[in-house]
Amino acid sequence: MPDPSAILTIDLDAIAANWRDLAARHPSGPVAAVVKANAYGLGAQPVTRRLLAEGARHVFVAEFDEALALRESVPRDVPLAVLHGLVAGAEAEAAAAGVVPVLNDLGALRRWSTHAAARGARLPAILQIDTGMNRLGLGRREVERLAQDPAPLAALDLRYVMTHFVASEEPANPLNREQVARFDRLRAMLPPAPTSVANSSGIFLGDVAASDLARPGAALYGINPTPDAPNPMRTVVTLEARILQIREIEAGESVGYNSTWVAARPSRIATVAAGYADGYLRSLSGRGAGLVGGRQVPLAGRVSMDLLTFDVTDAPEAAPGGFIRLLGPDLPPDAVAERAGTNAYEILTSLGARYRRQYRGVA
Incomplete structure (x- = not known):
């Protein structure tokens, strides 16, 4: 093999150490492995395998196709969740693949529930409640409608009810507590279910964001979850x-x-x-x-x-x-991002295919 023009080294040992540190900071419940966007550009397959070997028991991706690409690497007893949910018509394929859709609107909820009823088996799902991001998830009116007619939930194995922070990297921002309070009010209208609140920066909010499952992504890959303080994560x-x-x-x-x-x-x-x-x-x-x-x-x-x-x-x-x-x-990516006028997420997810990639600490 000819000598490479450029070498990208990904330290899986460092990613695993970051995951262990985040797990220790979230004693209220387990910590997932968020490997969307090809594990933030670093390789979903090797990263997922290493984090599963480390002890992660929840995996999140963004797109259904990402879940299918990982299916053989993730044991069936480990929830493989799709943050964007499913497009209409993908229910049968998703059920056969054993993925867990995040249900972001009432239409998706009804489709998944109807498919579960037709199969005669409860299907796993995560329900997202929007508390201020105004992107994905059920808003207040949709939660109220679901509370009036919760029948679609009966056909589902509701693993978690989740929400997503707007500004968790700003610990003094009052919106963090407001979102948690809004989330608590809205989920109280629904049947009881475990909760998932903290993202990477949310874990560093402590008890404010304590829940049954945290979903770190960026911090796993060495991006600073506390931008106003020294980076507690290892560069990977x-x-x-x-x-x-x-x-x-x-x-x-x-x-x-x-x-x-x-x-x-x-x-x-x-x-x-x-x-x-x-x-x-x-x-x-x-x-x-x-x-x-x-x-x-x-x-x-x-x-x-x-x-x-x-x-x-x-x-x-x-x-x-x-x-x-x-x-x-x-x-580090955060320093390069500052020079580029962007964030470290873009630096990592932009890493190109022409680099020769090598991994340290392969599971």
């Missing part, structure tokens, strides 16, 4: 891209498209095998940085589709065939 990714060429240029010469970067001194420019086609965001143009031998080197010029250019004048060890680090413990 390292990305290194190969230096293809070093050019020596004079002061006044420019680098890259449209001459947006001009050398203020004689400079050494390293051309690196990565670009926005690989998920290195174009918004990092003029803002990004890499690491050579522990020394930070600035991105010179614009991010292009397949190439990056770095000013390595002050990193004499940079040489063709070597690597520049683009992500890692010393350049």
